[in-house]
Amino acid sequence: MRKYEVMVIIDPDIDDRQVQPTIDQHLKTVTNDGGTVDNVDIWGRRRLAYEINKKPEGIYAVIDLTCEPKTVKELERLMAINEQIVRTKVLRPDLH
Numbered sequence: 461m462r463k464y465e466v467m468v469i470i471d472p473d474i475d476d477r478q479v480q481p482t483i484d485q486h487l488k489t490v491t492n493d494g495g496t497v498d499n500v501d502i503w504g505r506r507r508l509a510y511e512i513n514k515k516p517e518g519i520y521a522v523i524d525l526t527c528e529p530k531t532v533k534e535l536e537r538l539m540a541i542n543e544q545i546v547r548t549k550v551l552r553p554d555l556h
Contacts, residue, residue, distance in 0.1 A: 461495065462552065464525050464532050468539065469518040469547040472505060479519055482544055487523070489535050495527025512546050 470479055479502060487497050503520035512518065525532075532550055539548045 461526050461528060462532075463498075464527065465551045465553050466523040466525065466532075466535070467547075467549040467551070468521045468523065468545060469508075469512070470521065471513075471544045471546055472515055472517050472519055474519075474544055476519075478544075479521070482542070483521055483523065486535060486538055486542070487525075489538060490525050490527050490531055493527060493531040493534075495525055495531050498524040498526060500524075515546075518546055 468483065470482060474482070480500075483500060483502075487500070490497055499522075501522045501524075503522065505517050506520050507517050508515070527535075536548055536550055539545045
């Protein structure tokens with residue numbers, strides 16, 4: 461098991477009440493494979509450095525999780541398919 465940090469940018473056109481259910485839907489992939497979701501931090505609406513899909517802002521969320529590498533690849537694949545999720549970035553934090 462490894463620790464990962466996933467940065468997600470969600471389409472700003474969805475309702476604020478739909479943000480948490482959208483994230484939770486994908487986090488079931490992690491928990492079903494025996495991983496754990498350590499923290500979900502929703503930053504809210506932020507201005508993007510450049511427009512993505514002709515939208516100047518997005519809803520940011522940072523997710524800390526512990527799982528197997530194959531699980532995080534599947535999570536990333538499922539998030540790429542979802543049209544409400546604009547961008548994802550998976551990082552392995554430095555554990556010094």
